[in-house]
Amino acid sequence: MRMSKLAPLICRTQRQAHALFSSFQIAMASSLVMCTLQMRGRGSLVKCLQNVDKLLLRGIGTNVVSAQAEATRKEETDEKVGHRSFYAVQVERQEQAERSVLISCPFRVNEKRFHKYLLNHGDINKFFFYESHSVYAVVEFASRESVTSLLEAVAIPIVSDESVVPFKSRLLSLRNLGAVESPNQPVKQCQPQTTIPINELIQRLSKEESIDQQINSLTEAYQLTEENSRLRFLVCSLLKDIAAAYFPECTIKPFGSSVNGFGKLGCDLDMFLDLGGISGYSPKSGLSLEYGMKRANSERAVTQSILSVIGECVEQFGAGCVGVQKILNARCPLVRFAHQPSGFQCDLTSNNRVAMKSTELLYLYGELDPRVRYLVFTVRCWARTHGITSSIPGAWITNFSLTLMVLFFLQRRSPPIIPTLDYLRDLAGPADKNVIEGNDCTFVSDFSKIQVESNKETLEQLLFEFFEFYATFPFSRMSINIRKGKEQNKPERTPLHIQNPFETSLNVSKNVNSTQLERFVALCQESSWLFQQSETNTRRCNGTPIPWGLATLLLPSQVAGIKSRRKRKREPATERIKSLLESLKNKKLSRAETSSAGL
């Protein structure tokens, strides 16, 4: 039975999905791979793990396969195979998370002994270590009963000179008392869960043989790993335990970058509290009972109440939860905190169902063609490097806007690489119908219905064309619209207009001012120009590869320098481009001249 055939079944209910996957996972227990997670590198153990996982399921865009191989596979196999609906993946990840525990470990612990200790409580599906302040292990058991069994053996800590808040969760701590570990016991090869520094990335890209390979390598280095994705769902699940104390039917789901396929290692964890099946009921005639429930003026006030309590719990009880802020008067009320054990900056919202649909839409586009994700990763990385986007809110372009720009660009290819949102809506079945607060969020969830035209453009071509497209886009008159897949006249005078895909009267990039837009356009011009100068070269100066192709685009920009908020000294843009070109030419010459000798 192939997973692809399971997918439609899974959606029916979470309970059914649970049962189905449980049997699968028990079968998988024998494939247990115990390894040390290498968040940055691609060690053989990680590859081994990935292969095991691929047998079972396809992760949320976390599998690293080259664009070409992916494209080949796509052609060879049926469209229906390998694409699992967003909800099927979510449900399964949630299920895995509920069978998992998070354990803080001493640096030197005998992995085999630890593993054996855990096996006393049942079969293990997945077991990996990572580092965040301290070393942690994520242990996914084959059944929830094993977690229950494990927790029964867990002690309350005794701390001298301190007291503990006796709130029990699945965040545990391993103690190794009185045992003498071999001094040769290797220290865990754990890597932090953040992306590599930009200089390291540039070096790595410079070693690649083609721009397509560079784009592939960038995506590989930046995208969420299988393990990081599991960890995100586990943090949601731990938080769900807190909320479920009062709302047993609730779930807490990650949304945005964590699950839309475009998340970068280290990105924030956006979570959505879904109260699920709690709804009103119309009694028939006669006697009936209702719960005595607190009244509030609005749904917003209810959300504020619930988030206030959860925020208080996280602050007072949540071990490793620091910097808790209740931002309840925001347009979308939220609780923000840093979860130290995972290293995630977390935002918990509720009643945010349109954001969930946007996430699903991006996921769908990312799954339709592998080039979507590669291009989005590259453009996002390029934009962040040049300060086009920022982690702090302001007048700059957001990642979401940028992603919509890439999608729109791909819709405008000939033939289009991805279809319009209106097309996806027209394919929707009755079960896909979804209107949220008056906004039509309907689109097809069944990938097999979607017909995509055959476009054979390479990533290199597409990236170049992207820069060309936006270097010359008539931003002053036209609006970007992925629903129609073509430019529309702007309804307002904001510098950049990108229609919100679901709340169509809203402009996603209303915040962007003309300075920021001009910087974006100038950088597109510069990058498109630099692209044309590029040639494949992997020779090294003194063992260090010389930046070329995509790597060049990530070097400090002359254009960005002029108008960036860092206010470097001013020179005409053309002058800077000229000098950059000169320096590149000189480098090429020197490379040609010196061969592999030291500079």
Place this chain on the structure above:
Amino acid sequence: MRMSKLAPLICRTQRQAHALFSSFQIAMASSLVMCTLQMRGRGSLVKCLQNVDKLLLRGIGTNVVSAQAEATRKEETDEKVGHRSFYAVQVERQEQAERSVLISCPFRVNEKRFHKYLLNHGDINKFFFYESHSVYAVVEFASRESVTSLLEAVAIPIVSDESVVPFKSRLLSLRNLGAVESPNQPVKQCQPQTTIPINELIQRLSKEESIDQQINSLTEAYQLTEENSRLRFLVCSLLKDIAAAYFPECTIKPFGSSVNGFGKLGCDLDMFLDLGGISGYSPKSGLSLEYGMKRANSERAVTQSILSVIGECVEQFGAGCVGVQKILNARCPLVRFAHQPSGFQCDLTSNNRVAMKSTELLYLYGELDPRVRYLVFTVRCWARTHGITSSIPGAWITNFSLTLMVLFFLQRRSPPIIPTLDYLRDLAGPADKNVIEGNDCTFVSDFSKIQVESNKETLEQLLFEFFEFYATFPFSRMSINIRKGKEQNKPERTPLHIQNPFETSLNVSKNVNSTQLERFVALCQESSWLFQQSETNTRRCNGTPIPWGLATLLLPSQVAGIKSRRKRKREPATERIKSLLESLKNKKLSRAETSSAGL
């Protein structure tokens, strides 16, 4: 099998007690009495209920039996019979509460139909109505499964123009849609759960034939009813559901007036969050797991954290919980709120185990001799009437101080009516051993070990002697000490010194200033004097009985008037007493002259 024989068994564990009582209660289901609670009056239905209850158990000092009958019973039956340990009673009340739901009802509902509707979910042990803002029903099922079954049929309310916080509790609301109730359906005869106004009490007392009967009648009117006591445990149980979401082993127990046998209808509900069996654990050698728990600097900080979360839940989710205050920086951190459905002003504390032992001690003294409770009720009512005690904190004597003064007085009788605390400590068995934060709180819990000497004084004698005792007590030199049962030299210069029974270095009445103590002494003098003037008389003026005996003591005092904080116009005390005496004499004359004719 008599209840008295069950008592020692019950203490072992709550679970055993549960099982034992469940079988009893199922047997009791056939004795179900459905009635309308009359909180003030003593309707035949209430008496009927009381009889049913007496078959099963003795409540927490809520059964009304005349002092004489009680004394007789005490002599006739073995000491061991009828006295259940404080904890046995608590455990059973908690059990009852967990099987109960609280239902807000329309004013006109057919009781039989409602009862039949509820019976669909299982046998009912107890069912009564009361009024607090609206009409409420307390329904105690024979088993918890019935509550589960009932809750499965309960709907989420749909409210137009409003939203609800979907937190489910056992506070429900009855709807009666589309049904046409007979217009002759009687409106429920519900009474508010507060004490009767003082004037009404004075009238009632004036009708009694003897001072002993007056004291009996006062106690009967003021003490907690069986139903009010159940309601208190039910509110604790509802609050426990909130706390148990995070601390499954916890209990919330009432303490103080609600359960010490001296509570007045309408008194505050003091609650204590007991985290129970949550404690540290010393791991053996080798690998072991601990919960990852939030650290705090002190137990106090832990208490503050927990109360902060519970306070937030009560405020945001608790239907009918209003005026929530988190008073976390008090010496004993607490959450205060008004629970509208019950009408109780609630204080929730934690880590307050000494207060729990004090409660148990007062309960024990109250159970040892029925005269203890009668005298305490009378003295407390007398003190409140004259502004000696107050509901707001200040320099006046507290109810707890006043109660210790009554207990001390009873220890000083010859022969003593109750034993000293040291005697009770010496009788304690190993299981009674209890040291809380260095304070020895040990005393015997088994009533059968306590030998009480035979003192036959009447309530009238005792009340008079109480006033005499404190009118002449050497407060300036001596301390009141129920541990030794005799005066001790004062260790400090505060006007009134009453040793805290368990924290023996503390003075319970440190807050009392000399003005308040002088008012108390002057009132004791006046009352003792008035007592001597009293004669039994039940004649009426125009149908209204003339105040006499105890009723006279509750009339506005001349002494209290002088120094009360209301600052009435000043006159020498002796003058006022003289004029009061004159007026009483005149009244007696007029009564004698006019017989039952109008004044």
